[in-house]
Amino acid sequence: MIDTRSSVAIxxxxxxxxxxxxxxDPKHxxxxxxxxxxxxxxxxxxIRHQIDACGVQKTCDFIVVGRPAPFYAILRKPWLYAIKAVASMYHQCVKFPSxxxxxxxxxxxxxxxIYYRNGHTQARSTDK
Structure with a gap:
């Protein structure tokens, strides 16, 4: 998930x-x-992890969270800036030079x- 308002990459x-x-591996x-x-x-x-997006590679520092979620990671604005990307909510895409x-x-x-539904199902089962 890309969240242009997030202050951290998760x-x-x-x-x-x-x-x-x-x-x-995670620095504690x-x-x-x-x-x-x-x-x-x-x-x-x-953790520090390299992201490969259509051949454009950038390293990103992620904060590891041990909670169930409907997605794998949240990328934030600095990653978008680093690859010179433009995110369009309306078009549901990200474009960048490669x-x-x-x-x-x-x-x-x-x-x-599907991920969202599975994440909520998983979260409910761990709350019980």
């Missing part, structure tokens, strides 16, 4: 495990995070709904 622990990072500097509903969560640490002209990454509404 990656959720389930995604970190799927990328086969070891538990020792706990950071308090406050969500839009006012709840506070402590992070598990931070070695082969203008690259476009499109959102997928069907996949988004």
């Amino acid at each position: 990656i959720f622990y389930e995604a970190v495990k799927q990328m086969e990072y070891k538990d020792s 500097e706990q950071t308090p995070l406050t969500g839009f509903a006012g709840e506070t969560t402590l992070s598990m640490g931070t 070695g082969r002209g203008t690259a476009t990454i499109y959102g997928n509404q069907v996949a988004s709904r």
Whole structure:
């Protein structure tokens, strides 16, 4: 997910495990995070991860959060600036210059709904 208002880049622990990072990989500097509903969560640490978007590679520092979520990560505005990207909510895409002209990454509404529904189902099952 791309959130142009987020002050931090976040990656959720389930995604970190799927990328086969070891538990020792996150630097264990706990950071308090406050969500839009006012709840506070402590992070598990931070990792540095290289993102490859259509051949454009940039490294991003992520705060690791150990809570279920309907997506793998939240990218923030500095990453968009670093790759000179323009995000369009209306068109559900991100466009940026690449070695082969203008690259476009499109959102997928069907996949988004599935991830969102699965994330909420997973969150409800862990709350019980």
